[in-house]
Amino acid sequence: MSDPRSSDGYQPENDLQPSSISKVRVVNRGGDAHADPRDEIPEIGFRNYWYPVTSQRKVKRRKPTRVTLLGEDLCVFRGASGIAVISNWCPHRGASLSQGVCHFVGTVSCPYHGWTFDESGQVKAVLSEGPGDLSTIPGKVSVRSYPTRVIHGIVFSWFGDGEPTDPQHDLPPELFDGSYVQHDATVWHANWRVTLENLSDNHTNYIHRNAVQALMQPFMKVSYRGARTYIAGGGAGLTFYSDGGERKRPYREWFPEVNGYWPKHRHRLLWTRFFALKPLRWLWRLGDGYPPKRSYHPGNHEWNGGPHMPGMQRISGGSSMYTRWCVPINATTTKEFYLWAVRPKNRLARFWERMKYPISQRLLRDRNIGFQDADVLGQLRFDLPEVFSQYDVETMGWRRLAILSARYEGRHDKIPSDLVEQLNARALADMAGRPPVGTQSLDS
Ligand code: FES
Ligand SMILES: [Fe+2]
Structure with a gap:
């Protein structure tokens, strides 16, 4: 196996070892010496949180x-x-x-x-x-x-034994800030931990290469090289999501290791050209522009993007906030609950958002793209040893947050703040003097 170390000196092994600060091991590297760290994350979900019911x-x-x-x-x-x-x-x-x-x-x-x-x-x-x-x-x-x-037509219930927390503390802020929120749900036959980690990794370019949205506009290549995870409240963020240079990589690349190009041919770009024809360009606008020019919740590192307790994945677009909430049904089935928040400027814009939601989100994203993932995750084994690459750094960050939460009464806000501060300081120190970019760059 080739050395996964990248040229900038980032060593994923650092994240694979239990940190001297948190003592959290996040990857099952095999061998009998350790139990599987994933088992620390509750199989049928964290209790003592609000969840969307229906x-x-x-x-x-x-x-x-x-x-x-x-x-x-x-x-x-x-x-x-x-x-x-x-x-x-x-x-x-x-x-x-x-x-x-x-x-x-x-x-x-x-x-x-x-x-x-x-x-x-x-x-x-x-x-x-x-x-x-x-x-x-x-x-x-x-x-x-x-x-x-009931908030925005969504029924939320508190699954806990003690007094419920204030929903405004635990639920996404766009539910309370006047955003226009639409929602949807599908059922996937996989454990919630598997479906949650699905959005943290770098599978998009590959598994979704034949998704309609990818044909309209090929997904951007990303890099998490050198990125570190930090904890902000109930969220696990990355110090940045792309080094920018990835966008300049060509559509097809030569892989000398297998003596071939990937993608193998350019046929899919015919679709891209087709959708770029003037009469069809409006279709592009069904989706959200990427990369986003700003974040949905400027300066809010907890809620802007990335995984969030007790099982959300959030993507901040410029004018939209997407949440996929992986709500466990049982050990092998998960309800994927989708929230789509926008801030239309007037009633006409709001009407347009309502019209396009069934196509851009329900059909093209939650089903066309979503079921491509669900198909693979349905057969995935979550109990085998794993080999992580540097692109799995966000998954590591999520697991660290989830395992620490599990250890501290099952609530992210019970993790001692000095521990979080030390972990974050380490993440920032590992940036080798560079300032964290994260969502901040989008806010300036
Ligand atoms: S009334 Fe419910 S089981 Fe008898
Ligand atoms: Fe996916």
Whole structure:
């Protein structure tokens, strides 16, 4: 195997070893000496966080909806004061509450004997037994109810045992800053940790080479050479995402190692030329310009881009903020929840955003591109030894953040701040005197 060291002296091994500061090992390099560090990241998700449960639109007036997240089965219905999320299993004899009916405003009745629950999970009446003294159950039995908030039509619930945190602390800021937010979800048959790391690596040019968006405009080549990860709140950022020179690399490159060009031919560029024809140019504008000229949340290193606890991946475009939130359903299935935030200047612009969302995001990104990933991840083994390259640095950063969070009560804000400061200082020191670029360069 060739030496993965790059010419600028960056040694990925530095990141593969447990840091003397954090004692976190992030890569399974094989051998029996160590357990797999990935096992420290909870298999069915971090608890004590808010998660998106479903779209408000999916919750009908008369019929509850069943959702499974973090291995928990939920019954979602319209409570007296808004959407309610309670445990799906009836405490009487275990029927599925989401199979029931909402006969009375703000309640759901179990399909078996008609135990009827309100939004706090309390039994209010037992329809099969009778009103008043005819039943001894009402007021005495309840199921777990989940603290719930509806924001931009998305139902968020708190999956934790203690008091919920302030949603504004844990959820993306564009949900609260007047942005226009649209959302979407797909289901992938892979563990959430696998789907999350998918957006941290450098697969885009290769796996998505036949995606419609790549045919319209080939994806930019990137380099993370010399980049370091830092922790900002619940986010793991890279000190920069490209050294700039990558953009000048030609479309086809000669690989003497295999005696051939990659890509093998230029046929795909015919599509690019086709989409560049004047009548079709408007299609380009369906997507967001890349590279972005500025960041969506200037100066906000926690929320601008990269992985974020408890399982988000964020990409800051100039005028848009994309989030793919990998919400565990169970150990082998993940709901990919997509948020797309923009700041249209007027109602017409907002209308245009709404019109193009089903094509640019739902179809071309979440499905066309997304399912190319899902197809590969569905067969990926997450328990074998791995060989990381320098391009996997963001994955290392995410794992460090996730493992540290897991060690400190499962919350990123419980990681001691002096530890974070030391880790960040090391990342910046490794920049060999160069200032960190990160998202800052986009803000100037
Ligand atoms: S099992 Fe639900 S009412 Fe009997
Ligand atoms: Fe991808």
